[in-house]
Amino acid sequence: MMKNIVEVRDLVVVRGAREVLPGISLGVAPGVTGLLGPSGCGKTTLMRCLVGAQQVRSGTVEVLGEPAGSAALRTRIGYVTQSASVYDDLTVAENLTFFSRVLGVDRRSVDEAISVVGLADHQRQVVGNLSGGQRSRVSLAVALLGTPDLLVLDEPTVGLDPVLRRDLWELFHRLADLGAAVLVSSHVMDEAERCHRLLLMREGRIIADGSPDEIRERTGAADIEQAFLRLVEGQEEVA
Numbered sequence: 001m002m003k004n005i006v007e008v009r010d011l012v013v014v015r016g017a018r019e020v021l022p023g024i025s026l027g028v029a030p031g032v033t034g035l036l037g038p039s040g041c042g043k044t045t046l047m048r049c050l051v052g053a054q055q056v057r058s059g060t061v062e063v064l065g066e067p068a069g070s071a072a073l074r075t076r077i078g079y080v081t082q083s084a085s086v087y088d089d090l091t092v093a094e095n096l097t098f099f100s101r102v103l104g105v106d107r108r109s110v111d112e113a114i115s116v117v118g119l120a121d122h123q124r125q126v127v128g129n130l131s132g133g134q135r136s137r138v139s140l141a142v143a144l145l146g147t148p149d150l151l152v153l154d155e156p157t158v159g160l161d162p163v164l165r166r167d168l169w170e171l172f173h174r175l176a177d178l179g180a181a182v183l184v185s186s187h188v189m190d191e192a193e194r195c196h197r198l199l200l201m202r203e204g205r206i207i208a209d210g211s212p213d214e215i216r217e218r219t220g221a222a223d224i225e226q227a228f229l230r231l232v233e234g235q236e237e238v239a
């Protein structure tokens, strides 16, 4: 069995008056792992914990054997949030150069990251003039700087056309083939089939963990959306 890059144990997170994660445990190994669940189930909150951006009530989160948020993990983790986190008034290349200096990674990494997200032809363009899909790929390029071992991507394909979505999924698989753990959240169940492994989440808990085939077989469902509904119905009958 492959060694986990992420280990989460008994994690409790309270946001506002709500216990958003009521004591979740999971591991993430190299490969493409999909974190799927309805809006508000806690996907972003869990991802924020992995990158050390979320205050936690109790439990532990380790990445590559270090506590989440450690300085040593700064270049080992790439994180893309739901909103683009780059400067609109700088060009693609200027943004990448700026973030490469902040992270202390070398210049070669900038060209590689720009080319891997397919923006080489736009690198002299100001980010504010790019399309939505191109802008989100600039954020992704920043996350790729320094070739991280863990990529945490919060709904990276929302609003992208089918060709771009396909290209991005191919990219996630290429990165996974190089040994990275790629954790991708989505509430679109049809993206599930593209993952090596799925974590189905509901109300702050993992309700299923396995490959798409395993989850379909276990529930007798034709697709992951139906599997999710069956799991939810099963939970409700027990409750």
Ligand SMILES: Nc1ncnc2c1ncn2[C@@H]1O[C@H](COP(=O)(O)OP(=O)(O)OP(=O)(O)O)[C@@H](O)[C@H]1O
Binding pocket: 015, 016, 017, 018, 020, 037, 038, 039, 040, 041, 042, 043, 044, 045, 046, 187
């Ligand atoms: N800043 C905040 N203060 C209080 N509660 C919050 C805050 N941010 C999120 N929450 C609550 O935490 C819960 C989980 O939110 P989270 O953003 O993690 O869900 P999600 O699964 O990522 O949803 P989506 O798919 O819509 O992005 C929700 O009930 C939400 O209302």
